[in-house]
Amino acid sequence: xxxxxxxxxxxxxxxxxxxxPSLAPSPPREGADGKAAQILDGARQVFLADGxxxxxxxxxxxxxxxxxxxxxxxxxxxxxxxxxxVRSDRDQQAEQMFPFSDDDGxxxxxxxRIGFGLMRNMCSADHLAHMRMxxxxxxxxxxxxxxxxxxxxxxxxxxxxxxxxxxxxxxALAPLDPQxxxxxxxQLCMADYFKAALFCAAKPDDEAAIExxxxxxxxAFLRLYPPGSSSTTPAKGEx
Numbered sequence: 050x051x052x053x054x055x056x057x058x059x060x061x062x063x064x065x066x067x068x069x070p071s072l073a074p075s076p077p078r079e080g081a082d083g084k085a086a087q088i089l090d091g092a093r094q095v096f097l098a099d100g101x102x103x104x105x106x107x108x109x110x111x112x113x114x115x116x117x118x119x120x121x122x123x124x125x126x127x128x129x130x131x132x133x134x135v136r137s138d139r140d141q142q143a144e145q146m147f148p149f150s151d152d153d154g155x156x157x158x159x160x161x162r163i164g165f166g167l168m169r170n171m172c173s174a175d176h177l178a179h180m181r182m183x184x185x186x187x188x189x190x191x192x193x194x195x196x197x198x199x200x201x202x203x204x205x206x207x208x209x210x211x212x213x214x215x216x217x218x219x220x221a222l223a224p225l226d227p228q229x230x231x232x233x234x235x236q237l238c239m240a241d242y243f244k245a246a247l248f249c250a251a252k253p254d255d256e257a258a259i260e261x262x263x264x265x266x267x268x269a270f271l272r273l274y275p276p277g278s279s280s281t282t283p284a285k286g287e288x
Contacts, residue, residue: 085123088113089134097178101131101186132196135183139200156216156276157267163209164238164263171239172246174253181247206231223274230274237266 091113095104106127110120124130170176180197187194210227213234217225242258245251251258 082123084115084119085133088115088120088123088130089137091115092130092134093138096131096134096182097175101127101182106130128190128193131186132193135179135193135196136200138179139197139204156221157271159212159216160234160267160270161263163212164234164266165259167205167235168238168243168259168263169254169256172243172253172255172259177247177253202235206235209234217274221276223276225274230270233273234266234270237269238263240266 088109091111092104092109095109095112099105099108104127106120107117109127109130110117113120120130124133171180183193183197187197206228209231213222213225213230214227216222217227240262242251242255242262246253246255
C-alpha cells in the first residue's frame with residue numbers, strides 16, 4: 050500500500066446526502082389522495098403500537114408499504130404526519146359520533162343516541178391510547194394539541210350545537226346558548242367513566258358503564274333545559 054507523499058492531502062469521497070424535498074405541500078388529509086390515505090393507515094398502526102416518541106419514519110414507511118422518499122413527499126416530518134393523522138381521524142369521528150336527522154322527534158332519545166355514540170368511541174381502547182399520546186406531546190408540540198382540539202372536541206361541539214339550536218327553535222328544548230349547551234352535554238357524558246378509563250382506573254369498552262353514564266347525562270341535561278321552560282336565557286348574538 051502506497052503512502053501519501055509528504056505534504057499531499059488524501060481526498061476522500063463525500064457520501065451523497067439523502068435527498069428530501071425542501072418544500073412540500075400541506076399534508077393532505079385521508080381520502081384526499083389514495084397514497085396519503087395509505088400512509089396514514091400505516092402511521093396509525095405504528096403510533097398506536099410504539100407511541101409518538103418510539104415511532105420512526107422508517108417503520109411508518111414499512112408499515113404503509115411506501116418508500117421513505119414517498120413518505121417525505123407527503124409529510125415532511127413526523128410532527129406533520131401525526132398532526133395530519135389527528136385531524137383526519139377526528140374529522141371522520143365527528144361525523145360518526147354526532148348523528149341526527151330531521152326525523153328526530155323527542156330530543157331525549159336523540160341525545161341518548163348521540164351520547165352513546167360519542168362515549169363508545171371515546172372509551173374505546175384505541176381512542177384512549179391516541180388521546181394519552183396527544184396529551185403526552187401537546188406541551189412540546191402545541192400544534193398537535195391544537196389539531197386534536199379543533200378537529201375533535203371543538204368540531205364535535207359545533208355539530209351538536211346545530212342540533213340543539215334546531216331543537217330550541219322548534220320548542221323541544223328551553224332557550225339556550227347552543228355552543229355552551231353542547232359543551233355541557235359532552236362534559237356530562239364524560240363526567241365519570243370516561244375519566245376512569247382514560248387514567249386506566251377502569252377497563253375500556255364497557256358498554257354497561259357507557260349506557261349508565263349517558264342516561265345520567267341526558268337526564269341532567271333535560272333538567273337544565275326542559276321543554277316548555279319559561280327560561281329566557283338568550284343565545285349568543287340575540288338581544
